[in-house]
Structures are given as structure tokens and as C-alpha cells.
Amino acid sequence: MRAGLTILLATLICTAAASQEVRGPFSLADKVMNTTVIARSGGVYELRQKTDQIFTPFFSVDSLASSWKDAPLALDRDRMEFFSYALNSKLYKDAAALLFADGLFPESDTLSYLRGVLAYDIHDFALAAKNFSAVSAESPFQPAAKAFVDAWTSQPELPDYKDKSPWLAGAMSAVIPGSGKIYAGDLRSGVSTFLIVGALGAMAAESWSKLGIKDWRTITLSSLFGVFYIANIYGSALSVSVTKQTYEDAQKATLLFGLRIPLHQF
Amino acid sequence: MKTLRKLLFCSVCAFLSTSFSLSARIDDGDGPGPELSAALCEMASWESSAKAERDSLLMQKAEFLSAAGETTRAYETLCRISSFGMNESRRADLLSRKLTSAYEADMMDAFVALLEEASGSGLLQVEQLIPEGNPRHKSEDAAMLLSVIPGAGLAYAGDYAAAGKYFLINGSIIALGVGTFLSGLYTATFLGGGMLLYANLPKSTDLAVRAAANRNISYLKDFYAPVYGALKQSRKIQETPAP
Numbered sequence: 001m002r003a004g005l006t007i008l009l010a011t012l013i014c015t016a017a018a019s020q021e022v023r024g025p026f027s028l029a030d031k032v033m034n035t036t037v038i039a040r041s042g043g044v045y046e047l048r049q050k051t052d053q054i055f056t057p058f059f060s061v062d063s064l065a066s067s068w069k070d071a072p073l074a075l076d077r078d079r080m081e082f083f084s085y086a087l088n089s090k091l092y093k094d095a096a097a098l099l100f101a102d103g104l105f106p107e108s109d110t111l112s113y114l115r116g117v118l119a120y121d122i123h124d125f126a127l128a129a130k131n132f133s134a135v136s137a138e139s140p141f142q143p144a145a146k147a148f149v150d151a152w153t154s155q156p157e158l159p160d161y162k163d164k165s166p167w168l169a170g171a172m173s174a175v176i177p178g179s180g181k182i183y184a185g186d187l188r189s190g191v192s193t194f195l196i197v198g199a200l201g202a203m204a205a206e207s208w209s210k211l212g213i214k215d216w217r218t219i220t221l222s223s224l225f226g227v228f229y230i231a232n233i234y235g236s237a238l239s240v241s242v243t244k245q246t247y248e249d250a251q252k253a254t255l256l257f258g259l260r261i262p263l264h265q266f
Numbered sequence: 267m268k269t270l271r272k273l274l275f276c277s278v279c280a281f282l283s284t285s286f287s288l289s290a291r292i293d294d295g296d297g298p299g300p301e302l303s304a305a306l307c308e309m310a311s312w313e314s315s316a317k318a319e320r321d322s323l324l325m326q327k328a329e330f331l332s333a334a335g336e337t338t339r340a341y342e343t344l345c346r347i348s349s350f351g352m353n354e355s356r357r358a359d360l361l362s363r364k365l366t367s368a369y370e371a372d373m374m375d376a377f378v379a380l381l382e383e384a385s386g387s388g389l390l391q392v393e394q395l396i397p398e399g400n401p402r403h404k405s406e407d408a409a410m411l412l413s414v415i416p417g418a419g420l421a422y423a424g425d426y427a428a429a430g431k432y433f434l435i436n437g438s439i440i441a442l443g444v445g446t447f448l449s450g451l452y453t454a455t456f457l458g459g460g461m462l463l464y465a466n467l468p469k470s471t472d473l474a475v476r477a478a479a480n481r482n483i484s485y486l487k488d489f490y491a492p493v494y495g496a497l498k499q500s501r502k503i504q505e506t507p508a509p
Contacts, residue, residue: 064301064302066301068302079309093301093305094304097305098306098309101302101305202453202457203457206451207454210449217446217454221454
């Protein structure tokens with residue numbers, strides 16, 4: 001009865017805590033269980049790594065900021081062709097140093113658009129959205145710029161994904177460690193969690209039966225098991241939103257990659 | 267005497283104010299920075315129709331990039347310059363720039379290949395600068411095998427701080443494993459010890475192999491330092507305008 005109540009309490013606390021960013025031993029233990037060899041070979045983990053990579057800018061444009069004291073240069077047809085060449089040749093830092101230099105080219109829709117395309121190419125999508133939004137409605141680049149802003153601000157639809165409950169995931173993992181993660185859609189991480197929490201449980205149980213509850217080894221192993229057990233509930237509740245976010249990011253990345261050709265037609 | 271003192275005071279003040287104003291100009295980033303200058307060279311080289319001018323602009327770009335600490339990009343820029351149609355002195359200049367750039371970018375494989383090209387073609391007189399013997403070398407395989415002993419692989423590779431850290435971590439895990447085994451906790455020994463070692467050993471092995479590879483780069487740099495120094499020196503002499 002007492003054990004049941006403790007499990008219920010742990011489930012409630014961990015599920016509530018999982019709704020926000022929590023650091024500390026539980027978060028660390030959950031990270032350990034999510035990054036084992038078994039978990040890393042899982043589809044969700046790989047997808048998350050890939051999408052994290054996609055949404056990480058290659059470099060910060062701010063680091064190349066410079067100012068130009070002479071008269072501005074013209075952003076004519078030839079210069080546009082140069083930027084097309086630079087972007088296609090992956091000379092991103094050169095293009096960034098020129099396009100984001102203060103005063104080198106006069107402010108215009110064309111400059112905003114080119115800045116947006118460069119930011120898109122270096123995967124700084126927030127900066128791309130900011131620059132594409134600055135393109136006025138009269139500009140010939142407006143349809144392409146608007147297409148990006150629409151794709152960036154849209155909430156992608158996940159046709160094959162059914163909404164899961166973090167409470168149910170937490171409760172499932174309280175009964176069978178890792179089962180909540182499997183329910184959330186992260187099979188490998190669930191298996192990894194089950195093996196680690198199970199092994200720690202077996203170690204604590206063995207120590208308890210052979211050395212007694214008051215022995216320091218039993219206390220250490222039981223405490224360790226407790227941390228990982230609670231982390232398993234916390235991580236399972238969290239994995240529902242993390243898995244959904246991963247699928248949404250992947251869907252958004254697909255949408256954004258589809259825009260590459262229209263954006264580069266200038 | 268008083269006038270002399272006044273004169274000395276004025277000279278010191280003038281010197282200090284000039285120095286401060288100069289440093290302020292540098293700190294303010296007056297004029298385009300090296301990144302923007304490099305990018306302007308790239309744009310100008312694209313707009314230029316004469317090959318010699320394009321090459322010269324790309325060389326300038328590489329210099330700006332080196333000044334900005336972007337040594338790999340500087341080397342890549344130099345690699346884009348084709349030596350086709352160049353006379354011997356310009357080819358030698360390009361090769362010398364590539365060599366110094368590859369050395370600065372820690373691209374020692376490329377440096378050694380370029381050095382062979384320089385010796386073979388006779389464009390640069392570098393043979394006599396290469397020291398006798400072979401550069402020191404750390405075997406990556408040995409570093410990997412030694413990692414079975416906690417910290418030994420890293421110590422072999424020369425990373426003593428990491429070696430001490432992993433000696434303590436993995437050594438403690440093994441000691442703990444022996445302790446729990448002697449207490450009769452067999453499940454705890456094999457599951458716990460196995461899990462912890464599995465989590466730590468591959469990491470320390472990987473670190474040892476990478477440390478050995480990095481050590482080899484620094485050995486190569488030390489070995490070829492006279493060649494690099496001579497090339498850099500000869501470039502400085504060439505670039506210094508005649509009085």
C-alpha cells in the first residue's frame with residue numbers, strides 16, 4: 001500500500017516537473033538512458049539529431065559584422081549574379097560579410113531578400129524569416145519571401161501522429177520502466193531505460209537480500225536505483241512532447257527544403 | 267635645463283597621444299575588417315576578366331583570411347588558384363603561400379604532399395631545410411590497445427590530465443567491482459561494473475586515439491618548423507619594399 005502511494009506520488013511530481021526544463025540528477029539520469037548505444041540507434045533519436053543539426057546555423061552572421069565608410073556600392077544585375085555564384089559555391093562567409101556589412105549596399109528589398117536567402121542557406125531560419133518579412137509587397141521577390149515566412153510560421157500537420165498523454169506515459173513507466181517511452185513512440189530509448197532501471201533494481205535487490213537494508217552498499221545502490229527510476233518517469237512524460245516536437249521539426253525541415261529552388265531563382 | 271625638460275615632456279605627451287590615437291583607430295575597426303576585405307577581394311576577382319588579376323586578388327583574400335585567423339579558408343582559397351600559364355617565379359610564390367597556409371591550418375598531410383611537389387619540381391630550394399631523420403610518431407593503434415589499462419592510452423598519447431582523470435574514474439570502477447565481488451554481490455559486480463566500464467572505456471579509448479593523432483600533427487609541425495620559418499622569412503623579404 002505504502003509502495004503504491006510512493007509510486008503514485010513520484011509519477012505525479014515527475015510528470016508535472018517534465019512540463020518544464022528541469023536540470024539536476026533526474027535530468028542527467030534521463031540523458032544517460034537516452035544516449036546509450038541502444039537508444040542512439042533508434043529512429044526518433046536519429047531524427048532528433050538530424051533536425052537539431054538542420055536548425056543549427058553554420059555560423060553567426062554577427063561575428064562577421066563590419067562597417068563600410070565609403071559610398072555604397074550598387075546592387076545591380078552583375079552583383080546579383082555574383083551572390084548567386086557565391087551561394088552556389090558555398091562561399092557563405094564571403095557573402096555574409098558583404099551582405100551584412102553596414103553601409104556597403106543601400107538598404108532595399110533586394111538586399112533584404114539576398115540576406116534572407118543567405119540566412120536560409122546557413123540554416124539561420126529565424127534571421128531568414130526576419131529579412132524575408134522586410135521585403136515589401138511591391139517587390140518581385142515578395143512571393144518567394146512570403147512562401148518562406150508562411151512555411152516558417154505554419155504549424156506543420158502530422159497526419160500519422162496521434163496525440164499522446166504525458167500523464168499516461170508517466171504512469172506506464174512507473175509500472176514498467178521504459179514502457180512510457182515506448183508508448184510515446186521512442187522504442188529504443190524505452191528498451192534502454194528498461195535495461196538500466198532493471199539492472200539497477202536487480203543490484204539493489206541483491207544487496208538488500210544479502211547485506212541487509214542498513215548496509216552502505218544497499219543504501220547507495222537503492223539511492224541510485226531511486227534516481228534512475230524517477231528519471232524514467234520524468235523522461236517518459238517528457239518524451240511525449242519531445243517526440244512530437246521532433247516529428248514537427250522534421251516536417252518543417254521538409255517544407256523548408258522544398259523552398260530551396262524557388263528562393264534561389266534571382 | 268628647464269627648456270630641455272619641457273621639450274622632453276612635450277615629446278612624451280606627443281608620443282603617448284599618437285600611440286593612443288593609433289590604438290583607438292585599430293580598436294574602432296576603422297576601415298573594412300579582414301573578413302569584409304577578403305569578401306571584397308572575392309567579389310573583385312569574380313568581376314575581373316584577367317586571370318593574373320583574379321589570382322592576385324585571391325592571394326590577397328588568402329592574406330586577409332590568414333589575418334582573421336581563418337587559416338583553413340585561406341588554404342582553400344589558394345587551392346582555387348590554378349598555376350596554369352604562370353611563370354616559374356609566380357608558381358614558386360603560389361607554392362610557398364600554399365605551404366605556409368597548410369602549415370598554419372594544421373593540414374600537415376597537405377603540407378608534406380606540397381613539400382614533395384616543391385622538392386620534385388625544383389621550384390623551391392627546400393631540401394636542405396628539411397631536418398635529417400624522421401619526425402616523432404605516436405601509434406594510434408598502440409594508444410587504442412593501451413586504453414585497456416585505465417588512462418594508459420591517454421598517457422602514451424601525452425594527454426596526462428585526461429589520463430589522470432580516466433585513471434581515477436575507470437580505476438575506481440574496477441576497484442568497486444572487485445570490492446562488490448568479494449562481498450558476494452555478483453549481480454551488482456557484473457551488471458554495474460559492466461555498465462560503467464562500457465560507458466567509460468570506449469570514450470577514453472576514442473580520446474586516446476584522437477590525442478595520438480593530434481600529437482602527431484604537433485610532432486610534424488615541430489619537425490618542419492625550420493622549413494616553415496624559412497618560407498615565412500623569404501616571403502617577408504620579398505614583400506618588404508626596397509628603400
